[in-house]
Amino acid sequence: MASSTLLVIDDDTIVRESIVAYLEDSGFNILQAENGEKGLAVYKETPPDLILCDLRMPKMDGLTVLRSVRELSPDTPFIVVSGAGVMADVVEALRLGASDYIIKPIVDLEVLEYAINRALENAQLILENRRYRESLEEAIHSLENNLHLLQExxxxxxxxxxxxxxxxxxxxxxxxxxxxxxxxxxxxxxxxxxxxxxxxxxxxxxxxxxxxxxxxxxxxxxxxxxxxxxxxxxxxxxxxxxxxxxxxxxxxxxxxxxxxxxxxxxxxxxxxxxxxxxxxxxxxxxxxxxxxxxxxxxxxxxxxxxxxxxxxxxxxxxxxxxxxxxxxxxxxxxxxxxxxxxxxxxxxxxxxxxxxxxxxxxxxxxxxxxxxxxxxxxxxxxxxxxxxxx
Incomplete structure (x- = not known):
C-alpha cells in the first residue's frame, strides 16, 4: 500500500540500503535503523505502519525488538528477515505475533513488496473489524438503554x-x-x-x-x-x-x-x-x-x-x-x-x-x-x- 511508512531495521548496510531504495521507488515512506536499539528508538519517536526487521543483529536482536514492539502495539505489522539456518527463531517470531517472514538472501524484492502489502492489508482489516465491534458494542449498549425506556x-x-x-x-x-x-x-x-x-x-x-x-x-x-x-x-x-x-x-x-x-x-x-x-x-x-x-x-x-x-x-x-x-x-x-x-x-x-x-x-x-x-x-x-x- 503505497504512501505507508515502513521502518527497515538491518545491520547489513548493503542489504538495508538495497531494500530501502527498492521500497522508496515503490512509493513507500521509509525510516531505517542499523540495529535493534536504534530501530526501537525510531519506532517510539515515529511509529510506522509496518516494521521489517532482521532477526540476527548485534546488541539487540530482532526477537527482542519484536517483544518490545508488541508490548507497545499488539497490532503493528512486523515482518522478520531470517537466514535459512535459523528457522527456530522464525517460529518463535511467528509465535510472538510476527505477520510474516522472509528468508535471506532476498533474491526477488517483488516477493518482499507483496508480503508487505499483504501484511498492511491484513492490519487494515483488523483495525476496521475492531472499529466495527466497538461501534456495534456502543450501539447495543445504546439499544439496551432505549429498550429499558421502552419497557417502562x-x-x-x-x-x-x-x-x-x-x-x-x-x-x-x-x-x-x-x-x-x-x-x-x-x-x-x-x-x-x-x-x-x-x-x-x-x-x-x-x-x-x-x-x-x-x-x-x-x-x-x-x-x-x-x-x-x-x-x-x-x-x-x-x-x-x-x-x-x-x-x-x-x-x-x-x-x-x-x-x-x-x-x-x-x-x-x-x-x-x-x-x-x-x-x-x-x-x-x-x-x-x-x-x-x-x-x-x-x-x-x-x-x-x-x-x-x-x-x-x-x-x-x-x-x-x-x-x-x-x-x-x-x-x-x-x-x-x-x-x-x-x-x-x-x-x-x-x-x-x-x-x-x-x-x-x-x-x-x-x-x-x-x-x-x-x-x-x-x-x-x-x-x-x-x-x-x-
Whole structure:
C-alpha cells in the first residue's frame, strides 16, 4: 500500500540500503535503523505502519525488538528477515505475533513488496473489524438503554422511535419521497428512511422487522444506527464509491446475524441517480411487490432476495431501471395485506393496483383511500413509502 511508512531495521548496510531504495521507488515512506536499539528508538519517536526487521543483529536482536514492539502495539505489522539456518527463531517470531517472514538472501524484492502489502492489508482489516465491534458494542449498549425506556413507557418509546424517522418529506431536484407508518402498538417493527448521498443521488428503504412491539422496535434502532454508519463511511470516501443496495443488504444481513437477536427483516431499498435518471434497487424478502405507476400503466416491479438476518448464505441482486418523466413508486409493508377486506391474496394485490391506478399516489390520498386512519387495532404494523417525480 503505497504512501505507508515502513521502518527497515538491518545491520547489513548493503542489504538495508538495497531494500530501502527498492521500497522508496515503490512509493513507500521509509525510516531505517542499523540495529535493534536504534530501530526501537525510531519506532517510539515515529511509529510506522509496518516494521521489517532482521532477526540476527548485534546488541539487540530482532526477537527482542519484536517483544518490545508488541508490548507497545499488539497490532503493528512486523515482518522478520531470517537466514535459512535459523528457522527456530522464525517460529518463535511467528509465535510472538510476527505477520510474516522472509528468508535471506532476498533474491526477488517483488516477493518482499507483496508480503508487505499483504501484511498492511491484513492490519487494515483488523483495525476496521475492531472499529466495527466497538461501534456495534456502543450501539447495543445504546439499544439496551432505549429498550429499558421502552419497557417502562411504551408511549415515550414511540416518541423516541418517531424521532428516528424522517421528520419531513425529502425533495431532491424534481423527486419527492414521503412516508407514513401506522403501528399496531405504540411501537412499530416497520421503519423507513431516506437521505441524500451526494449532489446527484439519494437513497431510501422500507424495512419490516419480524414481529412488532418493543423487541422489533429495538431492531429498528439498530437499523438506523447501521444506516448512519454506512452513510458516514460513504461520505468519508468523498462520495466516490457507488452505493449498491445489494451490498448494503449483505452488510445488514451479516450484522443482524452477528447480534444474535433472532430477528430478521424484510427490506426494499433503492438508490436514485439523477445523472442518468435511473433507479437501482434490491429486495430482501420484501412483499408485497412495489407498484410503479405512470400515466400509461400501473404495474408491480420485479425482484427477488431472501429476508435479511435469517440466512448466512443469503445473496441479494441489484436491479436497475430507467425512471419515467412522470411516475410514482409505492412501497408497502405486508401489514397492509392484513387490513384489506378482500379474501384472497390475488384480490388484495389487484385492489392495490386499482387504487393506485385511479390516482391514490400520495401518502395522504392512499391512507384515506385504504381507510388506514380509521383502523383502531391493526393486527400488524403498516408502513408506506412513496417515491414520485412530477
Amino acid at each position: 413507557d411504551q408511549k415515550a418509546g414511540r416518541q423516541v422511535q418517531m424521532k428516528m424517522l424522517p421528520q419531513e418529506p425529502l425533495t431532491f431536484q424534481n423527486f419527492k419521497v414521503d412516508h407514513q407508518i401506522i403501528p399496531s402498538l405504540y411501537l412499530s417493527g416497520d421503519f423507513v428512511d431516506y437521505f441524500a448521498l451526494n449532489e446527484h443521488s439519494f437513497a431510501f428503504y422500507l424495512a419490516d422487522v419480524s414481529g412488532h412491539g418493543a423487541s422489533s422496535a429495538f431492531v429498528t434502532v439498530l437499523l438506523k444506527h447501521m444506516s448512519i454508519n454506512l452513510l458516514r463511511e460513504y461520505q468519508s470516501h468523498g462520495g466516490r464509491v457507488r452505493v449498491k443496495p445489494s451490498h448494503v443488504l449483505n452488510f445488514l444481513n451479516r450484522s443482524l446475524l452477528e447480534t444474535g437477536l433472532g430477528k430478521h427483516v424484510a427490506v426494499f431499498g433503492g438508490v436514485v441517480d439523477t445523472r442518468d435518471q435511473k433507479l437501482t434497487y434490491a429486495f430482501g424478502g420484501h412483499y408485497p411487490l412495489p407498484i410503479l405507476s405512470t400515466p400509461e400503466e400501473t404495474l408491480c416491479i420485479e425482484g427477488r432476495g431472501l429476508p435479511v438476518g435469517l440466512f448466512e448464505d443469503a445473496t441479494f441482486e441489484d436491479v436497475t431501471i430507467d425512471l419515467p418523466e412522470q411516475f410514482t413508486l409505492t412501497i408497502l409493508s405486508d401489514g397492509i395485506l392484513e387490513v384489506l377486506p378482500q379474501q384472497t391474496l390475488q384480490e388484495k394485490e389487484d385492489y392495490l393496483l386499482s387504487v393506485i391506478k385511479e390516482g391514490a399516489v400520495t401518502v395522504s390520498a392512499l391512507t384515506d383511500k385504504l381507510g388506514l386512519n380509521t383502523i383502531k387495532a391493526a393486527p400488524d404494523d403498516v408502513a408506506m413509502l412513496i417515491l414520485a417525480r412530477n
